[in-house]
Amino acid sequence: MSKLVIVGTVAFDAIETPFGKTNKILGGAATFIGLAASHFNVDTAAVSVVGGDFPQAYLDLLSDKNIDVSGVEIVKEGKTFFWSGRYHNDMNSRDTLVTELNTLADFNPVVPVNYRDAEVVMLGNLHPLVQASVLDQMELKPKLVILDTMNFWMDCALSDLLNVIKRIDVITINDEEARQLTGEYSLVVAARKIHEMGPKYVVIKKGEHGALLFNNDYVFYAPALPLEEVFDPTGAGDTFAGGFAGYIAKTGDTSFENMKNAVIYGSTLASFCVEKFGTERMQNLSDKEVHKRLLQFKQLTQFEIELA
Protein backbone atom coordinates (compact mmCIF):
# COMPACT_ATOMS: atom_id res chain seq x y z
CA MET A 1 0.00 0.00 0.00
CA SER A 2 1.25 3.51 -0.82
CA LYS A 3 2.19 5.90 1.93
CA LEU A 4 1.18 9.54 2.16
CA VAL A 5 2.80 12.10 4.46
CA ILE A 6 0.85 15.24 5.24
CA VAL A 7 2.43 18.18 6.99
CA GLY A 8 0.28 21.10 8.07
CA THR A 9 -1.58 22.68 10.93
CA VAL A 10 -3.88 20.84 13.29
CA ALA A 11 -5.70 23.69 14.89
CA PHE A 12 -8.67 25.41 16.42
CA ASP A 13 -10.85 27.56 14.17
CA ALA A 14 -13.63 29.95 15.11
CA ILE A 15 -15.74 30.91 12.13
CA GLU A 16 -18.39 33.50 11.41
CA THR A 17 -20.48 33.34 8.25
CA PRO A 18 -23.79 34.95 7.30
CA PHE A 19 -25.34 31.64 8.46
CA GLY A 20 -23.92 31.58 11.97
CA LYS A 21 -20.94 31.47 14.22
CA THR A 22 -18.92 28.73 15.92
CA ASN A 23 -16.85 28.52 19.08
CA LYS A 24 -13.39 26.97 18.79
CA ILE A 25 -13.80 23.90 16.60
CA LEU A 26 -11.42 21.44 14.97
CA GLY A 27 -9.57 22.95 12.02
CA GLY A 28 -6.17 23.13 10.34
CA ALA A 29 -4.76 22.27 6.95
CA ALA A 30 -3.49 18.80 7.89
CA THR A 31 -6.87 17.99 9.41
CA PHE A 32 -8.80 18.83 6.24
CA ILE A 33 -6.18 17.24 3.99
CA GLY A 34 -6.19 14.08 6.09
CA LEU A 35 -9.96 13.75 6.23
CA ALA A 36 -10.13 14.07 2.43
CA ALA A 37 -7.27 11.62 1.88
CA SER A 38 -8.92 9.09 4.19
CA HIS A 39 -11.28 8.15 1.35
CA PHE A 40 -8.47 6.46 -0.59
CA ASN A 41 -7.23 3.68 1.73
CA VAL A 42 -3.59 4.68 1.74
CA ASP A 43 -1.27 4.64 4.74
CA THR A 44 -1.45 8.25 5.85
CA ALA A 45 0.52 10.11 8.51
CA ALA A 46 -0.12 13.65 9.72
CA VAL A 47 2.90 15.65 10.86
CA SER A 48 1.96 18.61 13.01
CA VAL A 49 2.03 20.15 16.47
CA VAL A 50 -0.67 20.97 19.03
CA GLY A 51 -0.76 22.25 22.60
CA GLY A 52 -1.82 20.62 25.85
CA ASP A 53 -5.25 22.21 25.33
CA PHE A 54 -5.97 20.05 22.29
CA PRO A 55 -8.66 17.45 23.07
CA GLN A 56 -7.67 13.80 22.81
CA ALA A 57 -11.08 13.26 21.19
CA TYR A 58 -9.93 15.27 18.12
CA LEU A 59 -6.80 13.15 17.79
CA ASP A 60 -8.95 10.03 18.16
CA LEU A 61 -11.22 11.31 15.43
CA LEU A 62 -8.24 11.45 13.05
CA SER A 63 -6.98 8.03 14.18
CA ASP A 64 -10.44 6.58 13.58
CA LYS A 65 -10.06 7.72 9.97
CA ASN A 66 -6.84 5.67 9.80
CA ILE A 67 -4.64 8.75 9.96
CA ASP A 68 -1.43 8.00 11.85
CA VAL A 69 -1.02 10.83 14.38
CA SER A 70 2.26 9.66 15.91
CA GLY A 71 3.88 12.59 14.05
CA VAL A 72 1.61 15.13 15.75
CA GLU A 73 3.75 16.50 18.55
CA ILE A 74 1.89 17.48 21.72
CA VAL A 75 3.53 20.37 23.57
CA LYS A 76 1.88 19.95 26.96
CA GLU A 77 2.67 23.41 28.29
CA GLY A 78 1.80 25.09 24.98
CA LYS A 79 -1.41 26.19 23.28
CA THR A 80 -2.76 25.02 19.94
CA PHE A 81 -2.64 27.26 16.85
CA PHE A 82 -5.86 29.27 16.67
CA TRP A 83 -7.42 31.07 13.71
CA SER A 84 -10.61 33.03 13.64
CA GLY A 85 -12.23 34.62 10.61
CA ARG A 86 -15.41 36.26 9.38
CA TYR A 87 -16.73 35.65 5.86
CA HIS A 88 -18.45 38.42 3.92
CA ASN A 89 -21.87 38.00 2.40
CA ASP A 90 -20.50 36.80 -0.95
CA MET A 91 -18.55 34.05 0.87
CA ASN A 92 -15.60 34.72 -1.47
CA SER A 93 -13.74 37.05 0.82
CA ARG A 94 -13.06 37.05 4.53
CA ASP A 95 -11.42 39.00 7.32
CA THR A 96 -9.01 37.32 9.69
CA LEU A 97 -10.05 38.28 13.22
CA VAL A 98 -7.42 36.39 15.24
CA THR A 99 -4.24 34.46 14.44
CA GLU A 100 -2.47 32.95 17.48
CA LEU A 101 0.54 30.93 16.35
CA ASN A 102 1.18 29.46 19.82
CA THR A 103 3.05 26.13 19.49
CA LEU A 104 3.24 26.56 15.74
CA ALA A 105 5.81 29.32 16.21
CA ASP A 106 8.51 26.78 17.15
CA PHE A 107 7.24 23.86 15.10
CA ASN A 108 9.97 21.40 14.13
CA PRO A 109 8.27 18.71 12.11
CA VAL A 110 9.47 15.15 12.57
CA VAL A 111 8.39 12.63 9.97
CA PRO A 112 7.77 9.23 11.62
CA VAL A 113 10.62 6.85 10.72
CA ASN A 114 8.37 4.37 8.93
CA TYR A 115 7.05 7.16 6.67
CA ARG A 116 10.43 8.43 5.41
CA ASP A 117 9.98 6.32 2.29
CA ALA A 118 6.47 7.62 1.50
CA GLU A 119 5.60 7.82 -2.20
CA VAL A 120 3.56 11.03 -1.86
CA VAL A 121 4.26 14.05 0.33
CA MET A 122 1.68 16.80 0.79
CA LEU A 123 3.19 20.00 2.18
CA GLY A 124 0.30 22.00 3.56
CA ASN A 125 0.48 25.76 3.93
CA LEU A 126 3.26 26.51 6.46
CA HIS A 127 6.51 28.46 6.60
CA PRO A 128 8.56 27.33 3.56
CA LEU A 129 11.50 26.38 5.81
CA VAL A 130 9.23 23.99 7.70
CA GLN A 131 8.05 22.53 4.40
CA ALA A 132 11.70 22.14 3.28
CA SER A 133 12.70 20.39 6.49
CA VAL A 134 10.12 17.70 5.81
CA LEU A 135 11.64 17.05 2.39
CA ASP A 136 15.10 16.90 4.00
CA GLN A 137 13.91 14.04 6.19
CA MET A 138 12.72 11.82 3.36
CA GLU A 139 15.11 8.91 2.84
CA LEU A 140 13.82 8.02 -0.60
CA LYS A 141 12.93 10.64 -3.17
CA PRO A 142 9.11 10.70 -3.12
CA LYS A 143 7.29 9.94 -6.34
CA LEU A 144 5.30 13.15 -5.98
CA VAL A 145 5.62 16.19 -3.73
CA ILE A 146 2.69 18.59 -3.62
CA LEU A 147 2.96 22.01 -2.01
CA ASP A 148 0.30 24.44 -0.93
CA THR A 149 1.18 27.99 0.07
CA MET A 150 -0.34 31.45 0.39
CA ASN A 151 0.32 35.13 -0.20
CA PHE A 152 1.56 35.61 3.39
CA TRP A 153 4.80 33.68 2.63
CA MET A 154 5.28 35.60 -0.61
CA ASP A 155 5.20 38.79 1.42
CA CYS A 156 7.52 37.75 4.23
CA ALA A 157 9.61 34.70 3.18
CA LEU A 158 9.80 34.86 -0.60
CA SER A 159 13.33 33.52 -1.06
CA ASP A 160 12.67 30.57 1.27
CA LEU A 161 9.46 29.92 -0.63
CA LEU A 162 11.23 29.99 -4.00
CA ASN A 163 13.83 27.55 -2.65
CA VAL A 164 11.25 24.97 -1.61
CA ILE A 165 9.20 25.50 -4.78
CA LYS A 166 12.28 24.35 -6.75
CA ARG A 167 12.10 20.97 -5.02
CA ILE A 168 8.46 20.04 -5.60
CA ASP A 169 6.38 18.52 -8.42
CA VAL A 170 2.94 20.07 -7.96
CA ILE A 171 2.00 23.45 -6.52
CA THR A 172 -1.56 24.27 -5.54
CA ILE A 173 -2.21 27.97 -5.32
CA ASN A 174 -5.21 30.24 -5.78
CA ASP A 175 -5.63 32.62 -8.71
CA GLU A 176 -4.73 35.80 -6.84
CA GLU A 177 -1.66 34.14 -5.34
CA ALA A 178 -0.53 32.89 -8.76
CA ARG A 179 -0.80 36.47 -9.99
CA GLN A 180 1.11 37.82 -6.99
CA LEU A 181 3.86 35.21 -7.30
CA THR A 182 4.48 35.94 -10.98
CA GLY A 183 3.28 39.48 -11.56
CA GLU A 184 1.19 38.18 -14.45
CA TYR A 185 -2.56 38.68 -14.79
CA SER A 186 -3.13 35.91 -17.34
CA LEU A 187 -3.24 32.58 -15.52
CA VAL A 188 -1.79 30.85 -18.59
CA VAL A 189 1.28 33.07 -18.49
CA ALA A 190 1.44 32.83 -14.67
CA ALA A 191 1.42 29.02 -14.84
CA ARG A 192 4.25 29.08 -17.38
CA LYS A 193 6.34 31.29 -15.08
CA ILE A 194 5.67 28.95 -12.14
CA HIS A 195 6.79 25.99 -14.28
CA GLU A 196 10.07 27.86 -14.73
CA MET A 197 10.42 28.07 -10.94
CA GLY A 198 10.42 24.26 -10.74
CA PRO A 199 7.02 22.56 -10.48
CA LYS A 200 6.09 20.43 -13.47
CA TYR A 201 2.44 20.70 -12.54
CA VAL A 202 0.59 23.82 -11.47
CA VAL A 203 -2.90 23.69 -9.99
CA ILE A 204 -4.65 27.05 -9.80
CA LYS A 205 -7.67 27.05 -7.50
CA LYS A 206 -10.42 29.47 -8.48
CA GLY A 207 -12.94 28.75 -5.69
CA GLU A 208 -16.49 28.71 -7.04
CA HIS A 209 -15.04 28.86 -10.57
CA GLY A 210 -13.20 25.55 -10.26
CA ALA A 211 -9.56 24.63 -10.72
CA LEU A 212 -7.02 24.58 -13.54
CA LEU A 213 -4.27 21.99 -13.93
CA PHE A 214 -1.30 23.01 -16.09
CA ASN A 215 1.54 20.87 -17.40
CA ASN A 216 3.45 22.96 -19.93
CA ASP A 217 1.19 23.13 -22.97
CA TYR A 218 -1.54 20.96 -21.50
CA VAL A 219 -4.40 22.42 -19.51
CA PHE A 220 -7.32 20.79 -17.74
CA TYR A 221 -10.20 22.79 -16.27
CA ALA A 222 -12.37 21.19 -13.61
CA PRO A 223 -15.32 23.40 -12.78
CA ALA A 224 -16.67 23.55 -9.25
CA LEU A 225 -20.07 22.03 -8.75
CA PRO A 226 -22.58 24.91 -8.71
CA LEU A 227 -24.04 24.87 -5.20
CA GLU A 228 -27.30 26.20 -3.93
CA GLU A 229 -25.60 27.42 -0.81
CA VAL A 230 -22.01 27.68 0.40
CA PHE A 231 -22.29 27.38 4.15
CA ASP A 232 -18.62 27.70 5.18
CA PRO A 233 -15.69 27.75 2.69
CA THR A 234 -13.08 27.07 5.43
CA GLY A 235 -10.88 24.13 4.49
CA ALA A 236 -12.18 23.75 0.93
CA GLY A 237 -8.74 24.33 -0.61
CA ASP A 238 -7.08 21.86 1.78
CA THR A 239 -9.82 19.33 1.15
CA PHE A 240 -9.19 19.71 -2.57
CA ALA A 241 -5.47 19.11 -2.03
CA GLY A 242 -6.15 16.12 0.20
CA GLY A 243 -8.40 14.51 -2.40
CA PHE A 244 -5.78 15.18 -5.06
CA ALA A 245 -2.92 13.73 -2.99
CA GLY A 246 -4.94 10.75 -1.77
CA TYR A 247 -6.03 9.77 -5.26
CA ILE A 248 -2.47 9.97 -6.61
CA ALA A 249 -1.14 7.93 -3.67
CA LYS A 250 -3.83 5.29 -4.20
CA THR A 251 -3.32 4.95 -7.95
CA GLY A 252 0.46 5.48 -7.98
CA ASP A 253 0.04 7.07 -11.40
CA THR A 254 1.48 10.55 -11.89
CA SER A 255 0.58 10.94 -15.57
CA PHE A 256 -1.27 14.09 -16.66
CA GLU A 257 -4.34 12.02 -17.58
CA ASN A 258 -4.50 10.57 -14.07
CA MET A 259 -3.92 13.97 -12.48
CA LYS A 260 -7.09 15.13 -14.24
CA ASN A 261 -8.93 12.48 -12.24
CA ALA A 262 -7.14 13.60 -9.08
CA VAL A 263 -8.39 17.14 -9.70
CA ILE A 264 -11.94 15.84 -10.14
CA TYR A 265 -11.71 13.88 -6.87
CA GLY A 266 -10.35 16.97 -5.15
CA SER A 267 -13.18 19.15 -6.47
CA THR A 268 -15.75 16.54 -5.53
CA LEU A 269 -14.56 16.31 -1.93
CA ALA A 270 -14.27 20.11 -1.64
CA SER A 271 -17.89 20.45 -2.75
CA PHE A 272 -18.93 18.56 0.40
CA CYS A 273 -16.59 20.43 2.73
CA VAL A 274 -18.40 23.76 2.25
CA GLU A 275 -21.82 22.34 3.12
CA LYS A 276 -21.36 22.57 6.90
CA PHE A 277 -19.17 24.37 9.44
CA GLY A 278 -15.53 23.30 9.67
CA THR A 279 -14.87 19.58 9.35
CA GLU A 280 -18.43 18.56 10.23
CA ARG A 281 -19.41 17.35 6.77
CA MET A 282 -16.07 15.64 6.12
CA GLN A 283 -16.28 13.70 9.39
CA ASN A 284 -19.46 12.01 8.24
CA LEU A 285 -19.02 11.52 4.53
CA SER A 286 -19.62 8.08 3.09
CA ASP A 287 -17.94 6.64 0.01
CA LYS A 288 -21.40 6.16 -1.45
CA GLU A 289 -22.06 9.91 -1.25
CA VAL A 290 -18.69 10.60 -2.89
CA HIS A 291 -19.47 8.14 -5.67
CA LYS A 292 -22.85 9.75 -6.31
CA ARG A 293 -21.32 13.20 -6.55
CA LEU A 294 -18.63 12.00 -8.94
CA LEU A 295 -21.45 10.94 -11.23
CA GLN A 296 -22.87 14.46 -10.92
CA PHE A 297 -19.46 15.83 -11.89
CA LYS A 298 -19.48 13.67 -14.99
CA GLN A 299 -22.93 14.94 -15.96
CA LEU A 300 -21.79 18.47 -15.23
CA THR A 301 -18.79 18.40 -17.52
CA GLN A 302 -18.91 15.58 -20.05
CA PHE A 303 -20.30 16.02 -23.57
CA GLU A 304 -20.44 13.98 -26.74
CA ILE A 305 -19.31 15.95 -29.76
CA GLU A 306 -18.02 13.56 -32.39
CA LEU A 307 -14.75 14.87 -33.79
CA ALA A 308 -12.24 13.15 -35.99
Place this chain on the structure above:
Amino acid sequence: MSKLVIVGTVAFDAIETPFGKTNKILGGAATFIGLAASHFNVDTAAVSVVGGDFPQAYLDLLSDKNIDVSGVEIVKEGKTFFWSGRYHNDMNSRDTLVTELNTLADFNPVVPVNYRDAEVVMLGNLHPLVQASVLDQMELKPKLVILDTMNFWMDCALSDLLNVIKRIDVITINDEEARQLTGEYSLVVAARKIHEMGPKYVVIKKGEHGALLFNNDYVFYAPALPLEEVFDPTGAGDTFAGGFAGYIAKTGDTSFENMKNAVIYGSTLASFCVEKFGTERMQNLSDKEVHKRLLQFKQLTQFEIELA
Protein backbone atom coordinates in the same frame (compact mmCIF):
# COMPACT_ATOMS: atom_id res chain seq x y z
CA MET B 1 -32.25 23.37 -44.38
CA SER B 2 -33.18 25.01 -41.09
CA LYS B 3 -33.76 28.73 -40.87
CA LEU B 4 -32.39 31.05 -38.23
CA VAL B 5 -33.64 34.59 -37.60
CA ILE B 6 -31.34 36.96 -35.74
CA VAL B 7 -32.53 40.30 -34.46
CA GLY B 8 -30.05 42.72 -32.98
CA THR B 9 -27.91 45.75 -33.61
CA VAL B 10 -25.69 46.21 -36.63
CA ALA B 11 -23.50 49.04 -35.49
CA PHE B 12 -20.32 51.02 -35.24
CA ASP B 13 -18.04 50.36 -32.27
CA ALA B 14 -14.99 52.30 -31.12
CA ILE B 15 -12.95 50.35 -28.61
CA GLU B 16 -10.09 51.13 -26.26
CA THR B 17 -8.17 48.37 -24.51
CA PRO B 18 -4.76 48.27 -22.82
CA PHE B 19 -3.50 46.99 -26.20
CA GLY B 20 -4.75 49.82 -28.38
CA LYS B 21 -7.62 51.82 -29.73
CA THR B 22 -9.81 51.62 -32.81
CA ASN B 23 -11.73 54.15 -34.85
CA LYS B 24 -15.34 53.32 -35.74
CA ILE B 25 -15.34 49.69 -36.76
CA LEU B 26 -18.03 47.14 -37.56
CA GLY B 27 -19.88 45.94 -34.46
CA GLY B 28 -23.31 45.13 -33.11
CA ALA B 29 -24.97 42.08 -31.58
CA ALA B 30 -26.54 40.79 -34.82
CA THR B 31 -23.17 41.12 -36.56
CA PHE B 32 -21.33 38.98 -34.01
CA ILE B 33 -24.21 36.50 -33.73
CA GLY B 34 -24.40 36.19 -37.51
CA LEU B 35 -20.67 35.71 -38.01
CA ALA B 36 -20.67 32.93 -35.40
CA ALA B 37 -23.78 31.26 -36.82
CA SER B 38 -22.28 31.35 -40.32
CA HIS B 39 -20.18 28.31 -39.37
CA PHE B 40 -23.23 26.04 -39.35
CA ASN B 41 -24.63 26.25 -42.91
CA VAL B 42 -28.14 27.26 -41.97
CA ASP B 43 -30.31 29.81 -43.80
CA THR B 44 -29.71 32.88 -41.67
CA ALA B 45 -31.36 36.30 -41.79
CA ALA B 46 -30.31 39.35 -39.82
CA VAL B 47 -33.06 41.79 -38.83
CA SER B 48 -31.72 45.21 -37.92
CA VAL B 49 -31.47 48.87 -38.88
CA VAL B 50 -28.58 51.10 -39.98
CA GLY B 51 -28.19 54.67 -41.22
CA GLY B 52 -27.13 56.07 -44.57
CA ASP B 53 -23.61 56.32 -43.16
CA PHE B 54 -23.24 52.53 -42.99
CA PRO B 55 -20.77 51.25 -45.60
CA GLN B 56 -22.15 48.89 -48.24
CA ALA B 57 -18.89 46.95 -47.82
CA TYR B 58 -19.97 45.94 -44.30
CA LEU B 59 -23.31 44.65 -45.58
CA ASP B 60 -21.48 42.81 -48.35
CA LEU B 61 -19.22 41.25 -45.73
CA LEU B 62 -22.28 39.79 -44.01
CA SER B 63 -23.83 38.66 -47.32
CA ASP B 64 -20.57 36.94 -48.23
CA LYS B 65 -21.00 34.88 -45.06
CA ASN B 66 -24.42 33.82 -46.40
CA ILE B 67 -26.30 36.06 -43.99
CA ASP B 68 -29.47 37.39 -45.62
CA VAL B 69 -29.46 41.14 -44.98
CA SER B 70 -32.77 41.93 -46.68
CA GLY B 71 -34.18 42.48 -43.17
CA VAL B 72 -31.58 45.14 -42.37
CA GLU B 73 -33.43 48.39 -42.94
CA ILE B 74 -31.35 51.29 -44.27
CA VAL B 75 -32.60 54.69 -43.08
CA LYS B 76 -30.84 56.90 -45.64
CA GLU B 77 -31.22 60.14 -43.70
CA GLY B 78 -30.34 58.52 -40.38
CA LYS B 79 -27.13 57.55 -38.63
CA THR B 80 -26.06 54.10 -37.48
CA PHE B 81 -26.10 53.09 -33.81
CA PHE B 82 -22.72 53.87 -32.27
CA TRP B 83 -21.14 52.52 -29.08
CA SER B 84 -17.78 53.36 -27.66
CA GLY B 85 -16.14 51.82 -24.61
CA ARG B 86 -12.90 51.54 -22.70
CA TYR B 87 -11.79 48.30 -21.02
CA HIS B 88 -9.94 48.34 -17.73
CA ASN B 89 -6.64 46.55 -17.25
CA ASP B 90 -8.28 43.33 -16.03
CA MET B 91 -10.39 43.25 -19.24
CA ASN B 92 -13.35 42.13 -17.15
CA SER B 93 -14.89 45.56 -16.67
CA ARG B 94 -15.39 48.50 -18.96
CA ASP B 95 -16.70 52.04 -19.09
CA THR B 96 -19.13 53.08 -21.78
CA LEU B 97 -17.84 56.33 -23.27
CA VAL B 98 -20.54 57.00 -25.90
CA THR B 99 -23.92 55.51 -26.75
CA GLU B 100 -25.67 57.12 -29.75
CA LEU B 101 -28.92 55.28 -30.47
CA ASN B 102 -29.52 57.14 -33.76
CA THR B 103 -31.74 55.02 -36.06
CA LEU B 104 -32.07 52.37 -33.37
CA ALA B 105 -34.32 54.72 -31.39
CA ASP B 106 -37.21 54.13 -33.82
CA PHE B 107 -36.36 50.62 -34.90
CA ASN B 108 -39.35 48.60 -36.07
CA PRO B 109 -38.02 45.19 -36.98
CA VAL B 110 -39.55 43.47 -40.01
CA VAL B 111 -38.86 39.76 -40.39
CA PRO B 112 -38.50 38.89 -44.10
CA VAL B 113 -41.62 37.00 -45.25
CA ASN B 114 -39.70 33.85 -46.16
CA TYR B 115 -38.24 33.69 -42.64
CA ARG B 116 -41.51 33.82 -40.71
CA ASP B 117 -41.44 30.03 -40.42
CA ALA B 118 -37.88 29.88 -39.07
CA GLU B 119 -37.16 27.04 -36.64
CA VAL B 120 -34.81 29.09 -34.46
CA VAL B 121 -35.08 32.73 -33.45
CA MET B 122 -32.23 34.52 -31.70
CA LEU B 123 -33.34 37.73 -30.01
CA GLY B 124 -30.20 39.80 -29.47
CA ASN B 125 -29.99 42.40 -26.73
CA LEU B 126 -32.55 45.11 -27.61
CA HIS B 127 -35.57 46.76 -26.01
CA PRO B 128 -37.86 43.89 -24.89
CA LEU B 129 -40.78 45.36 -26.90
CA VAL B 130 -38.67 45.13 -30.06
CA GLN B 131 -37.80 41.54 -29.18
CA ALA B 132 -41.50 40.77 -28.62
CA SER B 133 -42.53 42.30 -31.94
CA VAL B 134 -40.27 39.84 -33.74
CA LEU B 135 -42.01 36.94 -32.03
CA ASP B 136 -45.39 38.44 -32.99
CA GLN B 137 -44.39 38.26 -36.66
CA MET B 138 -43.55 34.55 -36.67
CA GLU B 139 -46.26 32.60 -38.51
CA LEU B 140 -45.24 29.23 -37.10
CA LYS B 141 -44.20 28.77 -33.49
CA PRO B 142 -40.41 28.44 -33.64
CA LYS B 143 -38.85 25.29 -32.31
CA LEU B 144 -36.53 27.37 -30.13
CA VAL B 145 -36.44 31.03 -29.16
CA ILE B 146 -33.27 32.31 -27.49
CA LEU B 147 -33.12 35.71 -25.82
CA ASP B 148 -30.17 37.78 -24.72
CA THR B 149 -30.65 40.84 -22.55
CA MET B 150 -28.79 43.09 -20.11
CA ASN B 151 -29.11 44.98 -16.84
CA PHE B 152 -30.11 48.20 -18.66
CA TRP B 153 -33.53 46.73 -19.52
CA MET B 154 -34.00 45.43 -15.99
CA ASP B 155 -33.53 48.99 -14.77
CA CYS B 156 -35.80 50.77 -17.22
CA ALA B 157 -38.20 48.25 -18.86
CA LEU B 158 -38.57 45.42 -16.37
CA SER B 159 -42.23 44.59 -16.95
CA ASP B 160 -41.75 44.52 -20.75
CA LEU B 161 -38.72 42.31 -20.21
CA LEU B 162 -40.63 39.90 -17.95
CA ASN B 163 -43.39 39.71 -20.57
CA VAL B 164 -41.03 38.67 -23.36
CA ILE B 165 -39.10 36.32 -21.07
CA LYS B 166 -42.37 34.39 -20.58
CA ARG B 167 -42.46 33.62 -24.29
CA ILE B 168 -38.96 32.23 -24.83
CA ASP B 169 -37.18 28.90 -24.38
CA VAL B 170 -33.58 29.88 -23.60
CA ILE B 171 -32.25 32.99 -21.91
CA THR B 172 -28.57 33.92 -22.06
CA ILE B 173 -27.54 36.30 -19.33
CA ASN B 174 -24.37 37.05 -17.42
CA ASP B 175 -23.84 36.18 -13.75
CA GLU B 176 -24.33 39.71 -12.42
CA GLU B 177 -27.48 40.16 -14.50
CA ALA B 178 -28.88 36.83 -13.28
CA ARG B 179 -28.32 38.06 -9.73
CA GLN B 180 -29.94 41.42 -10.46
CA LEU B 181 -32.97 39.84 -12.18
CA THR B 182 -33.68 37.49 -9.28
CA GLY B 183 -32.18 39.13 -6.21
CA GLU B 184 -30.36 35.85 -5.51
CA TYR B 185 -26.60 35.51 -5.09
CA SER B 186 -26.44 31.75 -5.68
CA LEU B 187 -26.56 31.10 -9.42
CA VAL B 188 -28.31 27.77 -8.78
CA VAL B 189 -31.13 29.55 -6.97
CA ALA B 190 -31.14 32.39 -9.54
CA ALA B 191 -31.51 29.90 -12.40
CA ARG B 192 -34.43 28.24 -10.63
CA LYS B 193 -36.18 31.60 -10.26
CA ILE B 194 -35.62 32.38 -13.93
CA HIS B 195 -37.11 28.99 -14.87
CA GLU B 196 -40.21 30.12 -12.96
CA MET B 197 -40.37 33.26 -15.16
CA GLY B 198 -40.73 31.06 -18.25
CA PRO B 199 -37.50 29.86 -19.90
CA LYS B 200 -36.96 26.12 -19.74
CA TYR B 201 -33.24 26.64 -20.28
CA VAL B 202 -31.04 29.24 -18.59
CA VAL B 203 -27.52 29.96 -19.80
CA ILE B 204 -25.43 32.01 -17.37
CA LYS B 205 -22.32 33.49 -18.95
CA LYS B 206 -19.38 33.97 -16.58
CA GLY B 207 -16.82 35.42 -19.02
CA GLU B 208 -13.35 33.97 -18.40
CA HIS B 209 -14.93 31.47 -15.98
CA GLY B 210 -17.10 29.84 -18.66
CA ALA B 211 -20.84 29.30 -18.93
CA LEU B 212 -23.49 27.32 -17.08
CA LEU B 213 -26.51 25.69 -18.72
CA PHE B 214 -29.46 24.94 -16.44
CA ASN B 215 -32.56 22.87 -17.15
CA ASN B 216 -34.39 22.37 -13.86
CA ASP B 217 -32.29 19.88 -11.91
CA TYR B 218 -29.70 19.42 -14.66
CA VAL B 219 -26.61 21.59 -14.90
CA PHE B 220 -23.79 21.67 -17.42
CA TYR B 221 -20.65 23.76 -16.91
CA ALA B 222 -18.52 24.63 -19.93
CA PRO B 223 -15.32 26.34 -18.89
CA ALA B 224 -13.81 29.05 -21.04
CA LEU B 225 -10.54 28.15 -22.71
CA PRO B 226 -7.77 29.71 -20.61
CA LEU B 227 -6.16 32.28 -22.89
CA GLU B 228 -2.72 33.76 -22.82
CA GLU B 229 -4.12 37.11 -23.72
CA VAL B 230 -7.60 38.59 -24.10
CA PHE B 231 -7.17 41.29 -26.68
CA ASP B 232 -10.74 42.66 -26.89
CA PRO B 233 -13.76 41.06 -25.17
CA THR B 234 -16.29 43.02 -27.28
CA GLY B 235 -18.81 40.70 -28.88
CA ALA B 236 -17.75 37.56 -27.01
CA GLY B 237 -21.19 37.07 -25.44
CA ASP B 238 -22.96 37.57 -28.78
CA THR B 239 -20.52 35.22 -30.49
CA PHE B 240 -21.29 32.62 -27.83
CA ALA B 241 -25.02 33.05 -28.46
CA GLY B 242 -24.52 32.87 -32.23
CA GLY B 243 -22.60 29.63 -31.95
CA PHE B 244 -25.24 28.22 -29.65
CA ALA B 245 -28.13 29.23 -31.94
CA GLY B 246 -26.35 28.13 -35.12
CA TYR B 247 -25.55 24.70 -33.76
CA ILE B 248 -29.13 24.13 -32.57
CA ALA B 249 -30.51 25.30 -35.94
CA LYS B 250 -28.15 22.98 -37.81
CA THR B 251 -28.86 19.90 -35.70
CA GLY B 252 -32.56 20.57 -35.10
CA ASP B 253 -32.16 18.86 -31.74
CA THR B 254 -33.26 20.78 -28.65
CA SER B 255 -32.51 18.07 -26.08
CA PHE B 256 -30.42 18.97 -23.05
CA GLU B 257 -27.63 16.66 -24.22
CA ASN B 258 -27.44 18.47 -27.55
CA MET B 259 -27.61 21.87 -25.88
CA LYS B 260 -24.41 20.91 -24.02
CA ASN B 261 -22.75 20.65 -27.42
CA ALA B 262 -24.26 23.98 -28.44
CA VAL B 263 -22.70 25.57 -25.35
CA ILE B 264 -19.33 24.06 -26.26
CA TYR B 265 -19.59 25.43 -29.82
CA GLY B 266 -20.55 28.82 -28.42
CA SER B 267 -17.59 28.83 -26.03
CA THR B 268 -15.24 27.71 -28.76
CA LEU B 269 -16.26 30.48 -31.13
CA ALA B 270 -16.16 33.09 -28.35
CA SER B 271 -12.57 32.07 -27.58
CA PHE B 272 -11.59 33.23 -31.05
CA CYS B 273 -13.61 36.45 -30.94
CA VAL B 274 -11.50 37.96 -28.14
CA GLU B 275 -8.19 37.42 -29.96
CA LYS B 276 -8.46 40.56 -32.12
CA PHE B 277 -10.33 43.86 -32.19
CA GLY B 278 -14.04 43.77 -32.98
CA THR B 279 -15.07 41.28 -35.66
CA GLU B 280 -11.58 40.94 -37.19
CA ARG B 281 -10.91 37.41 -36.00
CA MET B 282 -14.42 36.20 -36.76
CA GLN B 283 -14.27 37.51 -40.34
CA ASN B 284 -11.33 35.25 -41.08
CA LEU B 285 -12.01 32.10 -39.12
CA SER B 286 -11.83 28.79 -40.94
CA ASP B 287 -13.80 25.68 -40.07
CA LYS B 288 -10.47 23.90 -39.70
CA GLU B 289 -9.43 26.29 -36.93
CA VAL B 290 -12.78 25.78 -35.20
CA HIS B 291 -12.38 22.02 -35.41
CA LYS B 292 -8.90 22.18 -33.93
CA ARG B 293 -10.07 24.29 -31.01
CA LEU B 294 -13.00 21.94 -30.35
CA LEU B 295 -10.41 19.22 -29.87
CA GLN B 296 -8.63 21.49 -27.39
CA PHE B 297 -11.93 21.94 -25.54
CA LYS B 298 -12.30 18.17 -25.28
CA GLN B 299 -8.78 17.87 -23.87
CA LEU B 300 -9.51 20.73 -21.51
CA THR B 301 -12.63 19.20 -20.00
CA GLN B 302 -12.91 15.47 -20.61
CA PHE B 303 -11.65 12.87 -18.15
CA GLU B 304 -11.87 9.11 -17.77
CA ILE B 305 -12.92 8.09 -14.28
CA GLU B 306 -14.58 4.68 -14.44
CA LEU B 307 -17.74 4.73 -12.36
CA ALA B 308 -20.50 2.18 -12.18
